[in-house]
Amino acid sequence: MKVNSKKAPLKTRFLVFLTLLLSIYGWSQHQTNLVVKLDDDARELTIEQEITFDNTSDISWDKVYLLDWANAFSNLQTPLAIRLAEDFKNRFEFSSDEDKGFSDISSLNTENYFVSRPKSNPDVVILELLEPITPQTSRSVNITYKVKIPLDDFTGYGKSSDNEYLLKYWYLHPAPFVNGEWQFYSHKDLNDFYGAPTQMSISVHVPSRLKAISSLKMITQVEQENRNSYLFEGLTSSSARLYFLESTDGFKRYSTNQVDLTTDIDDESVPTEMKVVFIDRIASFLNDHVGKSPNRELFISDKFYKENPVYGLSSLPSFINPFPAGFTYEIKMLKALTRKWVEQGISTHNRDEYWLKQGIIIHTIMKYQEQYYPDLKIGGKLSDFWGIRGFNVSQLRFNDRYAFLYLNTKRLNLDQAPNTPADSLLKYNQQLAIPFKAAIGLAYLDDYLGNNAVENSIKKLYSQSPSNSQNSRDFQKYLNEQTDKEIDWFFNYFITRHERLDWKIRNIEKYKDSVIVTIKNKSVYPIPIPIYALKNDSIVYKEWINGFIGDTSITLSRKAIQNKKLGAANRIVLNYEEIIPEFNPRDNYKTLKPFPAFNRPLEFRLFKDIEDPEKSQVFLMPDITFNIYDGLAIGSRFYNGNLLSKPFRYSIKPAYGTNSGKLVGSIGLSYEHPFQDRNNSLFSMRYGLSANQFSYAPDLLYRRGSAWLSFNYRPKDLRSNKRQSLNFRNVFVQRDRNDESLEEDPDYNVFALSFNQSDRNLRRSFSYSFGTEISERFSKASFRLDWRRLYKDNRQLNFRVFMGTFLYNDTRSNDDFFSFALDRPTDYLFDYNYYGRSEDDGLFSQQLILAEGGFKAQLDPAFANQWITTLNSSYSIWKYIFVYGDVGAVKNKGTSARFVYDTGIRLNLLQDYFELYFPVYNNNGWEIAQPNYDEKIRFIVTLDVNTFIGLFTRRWY
Numbered sequence: 001m002k003v004n005s006k007k008a009p010l011k012t013r014f015l016v017f018l019t020l021l022l023s024i025y026g027w028s029q030h031q032t033n034l035v036v037k038l039d040d041d042a043r044e045l046t047i048e049q050e051i052t053f054d055n056t057s058d059i060s061w062d063k064v065y066l067l068d069w070a071n072a073f074s075n076l077q078t079p080l081a082i083r084l085a086e087d088f089k090n091r092f093e094f095s096s097d098e099d100k101g102f103s104d105i106s107s108l109n110t111e112n113y114f115v116s117r118p119k120s121n122p123d124v125v126i127l128e129l130l131e132p133i134t135p136q137t138s139r140s141v142n143i144t145y146k147v148k149i150p151l152d153d154f155t156g157y158g159k160s161s162d163n164e165y166l167l168k169y170w171y172l173h174p175a176p177f178v179n180g181e182w183q184f185y186s187h188k189d190l191n192d193f194y195g196a197p198t199q200m201s202i203s204v205h206v207p208s209r210l211k212a213i214s215s216l217k218m219i220t221q222v223e224q225e226n227r228n229s230y231l232f233e234g235l236t237s238s239s240a241r242l243y244f245l246e247s248t249d250g251f252k253r254y255s256t257n258q259v260d261l262t263t264d265i266d267d268e269s270v271p272t273e274m275k276v277v278f279i280d281r282i283a284s285f286l287n288d289h290v291g292k293s294p295n296r297e298l299f300i301s302d303k304f305y306k307e308n309p310v311y312g313l314s315s316l317p318s319f320i321n322p323f324p325a326g327f328t329y330e331i332k333m334l335k336a337l338t339r340k341w342v343e344q345g346i347s348t349h350n351r352d353e354y355w356l357k358q359g360i361i362i363h364t365i366m367k368y369q370e371q372y373y374p375d376l377k378i379g380g381k382l383s384d385f386w387g388i389r390g391f392n393v394s395q396l397r398f399n400d401r402y403a404f405l406y407l408n409t410k411r412l413n414l415d416q417a418p419n420t421p422a423d424s425l426l427k428y429n430q431q432l433a434i435p436f437k438a439a440i441g442l443a444y445l446d447d448y449l450g451n452n453a454v455e456n457s458i459k460k461l462y463s464q465s466p467s468n469s470q471n472s473r474d475f476q477k478y479l480n481e482q483t484d485k486e487i488d489w490f491f492n493y494f495i496t497r498h499e500r501l502d503w504k505i506r507n508i509e510k511y512k513d514s515v516i517v518t519i520k521n522k523s524v525y526p527i528p529i530p531i532y533a534l535k536n537d538s539i540v541y542k543e544w545i546n547g548f549i550g551d552t553s554i555t556l557s558r559k560a561i562q563n564k565k566l567g568a569a570n571r572i573v574l575n576y577e578e579i580i581p582e583f584n585p586r587d588n589y590k591t592l593k594p595f596p597a598f599n600r601p602l603e604f605r606l607f608k609d610i611e612d613p614e615k616s617q618v619f620l621m622p623d624i625t626f627n628i629y630d631g632l633a634i635g636s637r638f639y640n641g642n643l644l645s646k647p648f649r650y651s652i653k654p655a656y657g658t659n660s661g662k663l664v665g666s667i668g669l670s671y672e673h674p675f676q677d678r679n680n681s682l683f684s685m686r687y688g689l690s691a692n693q694f695s696y697a698p699d700l701l702y703r704r705g706s707a708w709l710s711f712n713y714r715p716k717d718l719r720s721n722k723r724q725s726l727n728f729r730n731v732f733v734q735r736d737r738n739d740e741s742l743e744e745d746p747d748y749n750v751f752a753l754s755f756n757q758s759d760r761n762l763r764r765s766f767s768y769s770f771g772t773e774i775s776e777r778f779s780k781a782s783f784r785l786d787w788r789r790l791y792k793d794n795r796q797l798n799f800r801v802f803m804g805t806f807l808y809n810d811t812r813s814n815d816d817f818f819s820f821a822l823d824r825p826t827d828y829l830f831d832y833n834y835y836g837r838s839e840d841d842g843l844f845s846q847q848l849i850l851a852e853g854g855f856k857a858q859l860d861p862a863f864a865n866q867w868i869t870t871l872n873s874s875y876s877i878w879k880y881i882f883v884y885g886d887v888g889a890v891k892n893k894g895t896s897a898r899f900v901y902d903t904g905i906r907l908n909l910l911q912d913y914f915e916l917y918f919p920v921y922n923n924n925g926w927e928i929a930q931p932n933y934d935e936k937i938r939f940i941v942t943l944d945v946n947t948f949i950g951l952f953t954r955r956w957y
Helices: 010-027 069-073 079-086 272-289 302-307 327-345 354-372 380-384 400-411 427-449 453-463 472-482 488-494 945-953
Strands: 030-039 044-055 061-067 102-104 113-116 124-133 137-148 165-167 198-207 211-214 217-223 227-236 242-245 252-255 260-263 297-300 503-510 514-521 529-535 538-545 550-557 571-574 589-591 602-606 616-627 631-639 648-657 663-674 682-697 700-713 722-735 748-760 764-775 778-790 796-809 867-878 881-891 898-910 914-922 938-941
Touching: 044 061, 069 079, 069 102, 124 137, 198 211, 198 242, 211 217, 211 227, 252 272, 260 327, 272 327, 272 354, 272 453, 297 327, 302 327, 327 354, 354 427, 354 453, 354 472, 400 427, 427 453, 427 472, 427 488, 453 472, 503 571, 503 589, 514 529, 514 571, 529 550, 538 550, 616 648, 616 682, 631 663, 867 898
Parallel strands: 030 198, 260 297, 602 616
Antiparallel strands: 030 044, 044 137, 061 124, 102 137, 113 124, 165 242, 198 227, 211 242, 217 227, 252 260, 503 514, 514 550, 529 538, 529 571, 571 589, 616 631, 631 648, 648 663, 663 682, 682 700, 700 722, 722 748, 748 764, 764 778, 778 796, 796 867, 867 881, 881 898, 898 914, 914 938
16 A cells, blocks of 8 residues: 555544554564584584563453474474374384483473463473563563484484485474464474464574575575584474475476575486476466465475375376476476465465365366366376276366265275364365365356456455464455355365265256256255256357255246257256265256257277266276186176265176186175264164175085175264174075085175174284174184283284184084184175185195184184184284284084194284294194194285275275
8 A cells, every 4th residue: 555645634644554563463463583513423402592472452461372283392292293093004103212312491481481281282381480471561471492313204304314404393482362362283294384473593503414494484594514504584384394405406496477496306317497487387376376475585396295295196107207298397386386486475274274275275276277278187198098088087177086086985984074183084075075075066156156256355365464374254354355255164064074075966957948847955954056057068058057855847838948059958957066065966868859858878998087077987807816726707897986985886897717617706785874963873874685605615516695784883073993782693605516526505694793893003902802603503603802902012912712612503513514613714794705615634624714713723623513612813023924823612412612723934924915934843742843844824815905004005994
């Protein structure tokens, strides 16, 4: 605002001066001066820090809070350590005390204040002041302390194996005081540091072998024989990054009209002048669509980018880069620069208001891609190659991936409300789904409101001083200033609820001059939805329908749904442009063509692909299974599954056994009904039918049919690994008769009931189950418990208990087919993946499946037709080498209970997937000294790819 001092009245001049003064005062709320010395040998910082607290509130401060996130690495009980363990990241868990980090300020009590820490926040410091800081006054405090720098193995920050230092959270930073309260929380490796805006001056002294660079502006540097000294200054509400590197030549400076950028994000294939063009274009776009950056000097490291990268961008090797020249560099820079731009200009509670800032970041990136790369496919040039272009996924536009990746958790019933605090989100939701859902929501709102209301509101939010903390209510207020339309639905439902959104066209009534469309809202929230009239794939007409609950009808005139160029519409569609992340868009289509036209014609697709909501799709996939009787069972799988899960699933897998020469395979139908009420521990109900036919011995087939019902339970806190399930099933088995067997009836029917509970974590894993089986000839009950403990020295202790008893048993005394097994269950329900289930000798008889007795040695009695009790344990002695031991008692009719035991060595190469067991001593004596020892070795080999993938996805879900 420019004021002519000769003409403006005194009151106006005073208000302008007061506004400028308050602006300056707000931006320099606190000040801190640090003198930092690095002891390279000790991996330690000595810090002398002066903090000047400015109390701009109307409340006296008798204590002040400082964020000391360097102390988050001090032990295994900090919130950071617990978080890493929950995410199955074991490096911190197994690290020595020397490798960890901490801050040493506990003894710094003075005559002006004394130091304490909140009990649940060991990485927060409280300075309890003997004399309060009154409103509108300031107070300076001097603190001297030491910081032990952790290794960078844990979070990517600390001392590297190259003896360089990347420091992110390394000093004491004032916490914000907002709305009469101190805002603070602990480090959980979520990149959500939330500090008060602080004017900083850092004097750094490092050994001469190292150079320093910082996210703050370098004022001066002095290089001497024994040490290098630097002075950095700047304003920040996030942590000031400080890197000590052997060379800073990798950081380049690019000057544009908008910013001066220092970065080591690089791509050697992109010329410098093109990089400047990209940076200038991105910065100009952000300036126009978000607002002017409060800082011209920006520092963005490659490490900063990798904290929140563009997932999947670097999956292909560089020589197969399918994107336009420089695109990969541009998109990486777009992601990093947009994040930096938004984070420095919008001050929010980064944990509680996580969705707002992240949604704005992704929404802005989507806008940029829409403007400069509107037709770019997700596969780039590969999308046009023969054999690839036929896949629907290859035709997704680059921006379509956001909705697709968000819908992944929606289909798994793992969606969470966008306003969920960041530390309560599943990793997948925190990294991908919630930012994407929030951004899609902003695009949804933008299309509904029009007139750039969302962009103007973002710019208004950004224009506020970073010291003026913002939240979603402020954003809602700015939106209301831009429109007369109702937007409460967005903040009351879309942002605060996780339940799925879904609509369908229930019916269409066609008249000569109009079409009446009846629409059902399958959710419980009145949220607007667009309706379209199409001529083939071209939009003839679009209208937004205001939110409603239940059913509504809308009348479309025939005149409105046609135009001269395209002609009359022949389809009515809801949400055609997929503006809304809808759970099931398959029932959004109705044809206006006369019978026999179909709303969704049938289509067969080779290999798994994403769903085309306009077609009824059947996918075909080559399928191969193996057992020694059928050999390789080669066939095809016909199913309706695609890259996203769906409630109803079917799978038909006919195959030909290369050894048996017989038709084998399976068929399965299932339906999963999710329960979306998180206050109810019942998570989902699944039921289905299945049948299969395979060989169980040479020239002998079994046929199994099963009907099942399962209730699955999960806590309200989705991050918890606790699971429960109650399962009912009925299994009917029919087997070809074996003339060499004494069995009178090879067919049987078994009803099984079981309850399972588990809580599997990195440090401790616990599970148990109990159940019963009822058949015409027997009834049995069993109990199983598994317990595993991982110790600080990376040693592991495992216990497994199994108890089983027959309630009645009318099977033949010389037939142990239904008996409990000590080491190798007969698997009469055909649940286990035996490669040679009927083998008594040879390699495949040595396959071990840890079930029932769980013994590794083959002992007598091998079965129990009355009751059995066993305990299996193992303990790691060095890395993947374990010692194991089993003890138990086996009781058969007409004989006394027999005590059994065995011991040996276990090679746990990949737990439950690839293991070897070498027996040493048992009831038979020293196994290792007996002949044919190689035939006593047992192995576990799992070929199920989906089970193996679960080792990695457990971190994300």
